[in-house]
Amino acid sequence: MDISKKIILTGSFGVGKTSLFSRFIYSDFDDRYLTTIGVKVDKKTIDIKEHKLNMMLWDIAGEVAQDKVPLSYFLGAHGIIYVFDLTRPMTYNNIGTDIEYLKDILPEGVVKVVGNKKDLVTPEHIEKVISSLPIMCDITTSAKTGENVEDLFKSMGENLV
Amino acid sequence: MMDHQDNVNQQLAIIRDILLHGDREEIKKIKGIIDSRVEMETRIQPIIDENISHIKKNFPEVFGKEVSLEVEKKILLSNDLILTAISPLMGKMIKRYITIQFQELKESIDRSVKNNFSAKRYYHLLLSRVFGIKSSEIILSELDAFKPDIKDIFVIQRNSGLLMGSYSTTEMGDSGIFGGMLTAIKSFGEDVFKNSGDDGHELEMIEYNSFKIFMQSHHNYYFAVVLKGTYNSSEKDKLSNQLIAFAEKEKKLNLKDFTGDDVKYISDQLGKFFA
Numbered sequence A: 001m002d003i004s005k006k007i008i009l010t011g012s013f014g015v016g017k018t019s020l021f022s023r024f025i026y027s028d029f030d031d032r033y034l035t036t037i038g039v040k041v042d043k044k045t046i047d048i049k050e051h052k053l054n055m056m057l058w059d060i061a062g063e064v065a066q067d068k069v070p071l072s073y074f075l076g077a078h079g080i081i082y083v084f085d086l087t088r089p090m091t092y093n094n095i096g097t098d099i100e101y102l103k104d105i106l107p108e109g110v111v112k113v114v115g116n117k118k119d120l121v122t123p124e125h126i127e128k129v130i131s132s133l134p135i136m137c138d139i140t141t142s143a144k145t146g147e148n149v150e151d152l153f154k155s156m157g158e159n160l161v
Numbered sequence B: 001m002m003d004h005q006d007n008v009n010q011q012l013a014i015i016r017d018i019l020l021h022g023d024r025e026e027i028k029k030i031k032g033i034i035d036s037r038v039e040m041e042t043r044i045q046p047i048i049d050e051n052i053s054h055i056k057k058n059f060p061e062v063f064g065k066e067v068s069l070e071v072e073k074k075i076l077l078s079n080d081l082i083l084t085a086i087s088p089l090m091g092k093m094i095k096r097y098i099t100i101q102f103q104e105l106k107e108s109i110d111r112s113v114k115n116n117f118s119a120k121r122y123y124h125l126l127l128s129r130v131f132g133i134k135s136s137e138i139i140l141s142e143l144d145a146f147k148p149d150i151k152d153i154f155v156i157q158r159n160s161g162l163l164m165g166s167y168s169t170t171e172m173g174d175s176g177i178f179g180g181m182l183t184a185i186k187s188f189g190e191d192v193f194k195n196s197g198d199d200g201h202e203l204e205m206i207e208y209n210s211f212k213i214f215m216q217s218h219h220n221y222y223f224a225v226v227l228k229g230t231y232n233s234s235e236k237d238k239l240s241n242q243l244i245a246f247a248e249k250e251k252k253l254n255l256k257d258f259t260g261d262d263v264k265y266i267s268d269q270l271g272k273f274f275a
């Protein structure tokens, strides 16, 4: 069966959202949209069990919980990928309130918390950062090497069908 | 004495005859006139005629007040009677008026075959003016007749931007991505104008060269219709009514969660309805 879901990529500036998006989807869509209206939508279809899942991915520029991003970009999302940068504490300092805010808007949404740029840090550092967070980190990735990128989207897909 | 008296009388009669001879002739003549109708008429008729023509000329002044009062009284008393008398005449006048109007309409339609819309609009206008038919009723009855130049039509879930169905005559790439991006652009536009005081305003039209994307929001979804050509507000209204008619018909559009089968069904229905 064919199913379509809206998945949003959100998190602070420069954490690697667009890089993860581009790693996962070969996109010939113009990046101009991202800079002009702050969002770019693309699609990737993956097979999950007997289903064909059309993942409609929304790469959203701008901080969570700021009125700079139209609230409607988040609305109707089935999946939320919240990305932070393992090398920059200011990208995960507000993670607790951000996730709370998103769950408030999207109570039924599946949330994945992602620590990116793992290629730049040691496993010990990763461990230290993750344990300091008020919420659980689901996966650590590298958009540069591609590590865990497929797994991130696949596990999201499995949670959505 | 008697003889004398008789004599006097005789003499007096002679004198009278002498003195009154002219008058007697005149009296005899007048008597003749009076006794003869023909003679009488030739003399009196001109006077009567003169009077009649005077009355005719000055009737309102001379008798107007009395007559109008009388007529008023009669009208008040016999309103129905007068109406029944006048109605056939009015009926004829109206029929004639409509005939002329329809003739003009027909000519107007013939003239504007090129511009299908304006003739239709004129027709509706006329129907509503002459017969007082509500324009909404006309629009509903004319739904089938109105054929906008639809290139593509999409039903898109409101917040998620997911495609619920599409009918397309053009090869325009992935309609799922189109639905998502269009939703994003729509949201962006609405967000920009959110604080402009134009409350509750939704983006309705995006224009690109000769193409237009007409958008109409419903509760859980919106229609995006890619059109070619120019459309005035009345034509947009008709398109809008067609979309409403489709929305009322297809209950599946209200599904919160839908599958590929639902998308296929809605797409097929779009094709049937708008092709």
Ligand SMILES: Nc1nc2c(ncn2[C@@H]2O[C@H](COP(=O)(O)OP(=O)(O)O)[C@@H](O)[C@H]2O)c(=O)[nH]1
Pocket (backbone or CB within 6 Å): A012, A013, A014, A015, A016, A017, A018, A019, A020, A116, A117, A118, A119, A120, A141, A142, A143, A144, A145
């Ligand atoms: N080393 C490394 N650099 C990354 C990674 N992901 C993103 N970057 C870099 O981080 C910068 C910001 O990435 P971008 O995807 O634009 O972040 P966004 O603002 O969240 O979309 C860019 O220079 C990327 O090349 C990663 O996993 N490892």
Ligand SMILES: [Mg+2]
Pocket (backbone or CB within 6 Å): A017, A018, A019, A059, A060, A061
């Ligand atoms: Mg980005």
